[in-house]
Amino acid sequence: MSQPFIQVEGISFEYTINNHKTVPVLENVSFDVHPGEYVTIIGHNGSGKSTLSKHFNGILKPLSGNIYVDGLNTREANLQREIRQKVGMVFQHPDNQIVATIVEDDVAFGLENIGVPSSEMKARIDFALDAVGMSEFRKRPPHHLSGGQKQRVAIAGILAMKPDCLVLDEATSMLDTYGRRDILDVVRRLNNDGMTIVSVTHHMSEVAEASRVIVIEKGQIVLDGAPREIFQQYELLHQLQLDVPLASQLARLVHEYDNEFQADLIHNEEIIQEVMRLSAKRGVYVG
C-alpha cells in the first residue's frame, strides 16, 4: 500500500476553559488516510469531529501523539505554511470564510497570503473558479450569491492553493438539496482527479458515496470501514445517535415484506436496479 498522506498517531487533545477547567475531547486516536481516498467522518454533535479536523492542517496541535502530513510533523512551527498548502479546509459557514468584496479577489487573498507570485496568480484563479463552476461570477460581490455559490467560492479559494487534500467540515450542512449536490459533484470530480478528501458530514447519503467512513464517539474511533459494511450495523449506529441512508432503511423495510429484495443496499440507484432486477426475474412486462 502507498505511503499514507495523513498519519494520525495516538493523538489526544483537550480544551482549557476558564483558565483551569479542561474538556477532554480526543483520546488516543490513530488512523491513516491514503492518497486519493475519500474518507467521511461521522459522529454526533460534540463528539470531536471538528476538533479532529483542525488537527489535519495544524490549526490545532495534539496534546500528546503526533500527526504527519505527507511525512511532515504538524508540531513543527517552520513547516506550518507547507502543511497548510498541502491540506486545505472548508468550514460550515461560507460567510465566515469570505473576506473580499469581489469573488476573484477573495480567491486571490489566500494566494497572496502564501506568497504566490502575481505572474502565477491569474492562472491559478482561473483554474480554481473553473473547477467549481463559478468563472462567470468572478467580478460579482460574494455577499449577493446564494449559500451554495458562496461555499463554492470558499472551495475555490482553497483549490487555488493547489492542496493535495481537501478537508470539508460540514461544508454542505447549511445548503439546500441542490446546493449540496453542486458541492458534492465538485468534490467527486476533484477526488476522481486524485485529490484526497476528508469530509465531516451528517448526510448519510454523502457517506454512502465515499470509499470509507470513520465513526467517532467521545473522541475515539468506534468504527472504520466501507460504508456498506458500516451501514449494516444499524443498531450500533442508532445507539451512537446516528442513522443510515434512506436507501438502506427502505431496502430493509421492503426486504421484511419480500425477502428476495436485497437488504444491504445503500444508494437510491441500487433500489431502482433491484426493483428492475426482481420484476424482470418474476417475468412480467412493464411499460
Place this chain on the structure above:
Amino acid sequence: MSDSTILEVKDLQHIYMEKTPLEHQALSGVSLSVEEGESIAIIGNTGSGKSTLIQHFNGLMRPQRGEVTVEGQYLSDPKLDVKALRRKVGLVFQNPEDQIFEKLIGDDIAYGPLKMGLPLKEVRDRVKWAMELVGLSFEELKDRVTYALSGGQKRKVALAGVLALKPKILVLDEPTAGLDPRSRQELLDQIVRLNEKENMTVIFVSHNMEEVAYLAKRIYVLADGRNLIDGTPGDIFGNSEVLSKHHIGAPQTVEILAQLKARGYPVNLKAYEIETAAKEMVSVLQSFRR
C-alpha cells in the same frame, strides 16, 4: 379570515436597498394564512425569500407594502408594541450565532425571561424547562461558556432561549441544519409535542424534505418571492415535477418513487412516508408474482 386565524400575510412585498444600484426585490406579493395550532412549512429554493418573509412575523422587518397581522393586530402599525409581539412570536434564526450574546449558556437562555420581568424563581424554572426540552442538561451545561460549544449545541441554546419565552407562535428558520440525526429527530419530536400538547403554532422554513414531511400539516412553496403552490404534504410532494422545475428538493422516498414511475412502474408519488413508500414498492413487486 376565520376566528381561529392567528397569523395572516396579504400581498407582502419587500425590496432590499431600495433606490440604490443594489436594489433587490426579495418579496413580490406573498400571501398566507395560519390557523392557531397549525404546523406550517415554508419551502422554496435558496433566495426565494423565505427568511425575508418570516422575519416579518415578529416585527424584525416591517411591511413595506402589503400587510402582516398577528391575532388581528397590524404589524405595520407605527404604535405596535414590539416587545409584546416578540413574547407572542418567537423566532429562531438560521444562524444561531446571530442569536447568542451572553458568555454563559444559562445566562443566555435566561435573558428573555429576565427582560420580561419574571421573578427569578420563574426564570430559573423556565431556563431548566427549555434546556431539557431541547436536550441540554441543565446541571451540566448552564455554567458552560457559549463560545466553546459545537455548532449543533449552539443551535439548541438559541432555540432554548426562544422557548423560554413560551411564545404562542414558534417560527424556525432551518431548525435542524447542522444537527446530527438523533438530535434532529429529538428536536422534531419536541416540536411536535409543543405543537400538539401545548397547542403552540409552528411555522418553519426547511430544505430538509424528510423533516417537512414529518412535521408539516400544510406547506407553502415560494419561488422568486411569490407563492407558487400550497397544500398538504401529499399534494405538494405528489407534484414532484413542479418542485424539480423550481429546484426544490423532494423527499428521497418521492425521488425514488418518481424514478420508478418514469420507468413505467405504477407507484403513487403521494406515498412520501418511508413505510408507505416501501409498501408501494412491495405491492408492485408482488403484482409480478404469479
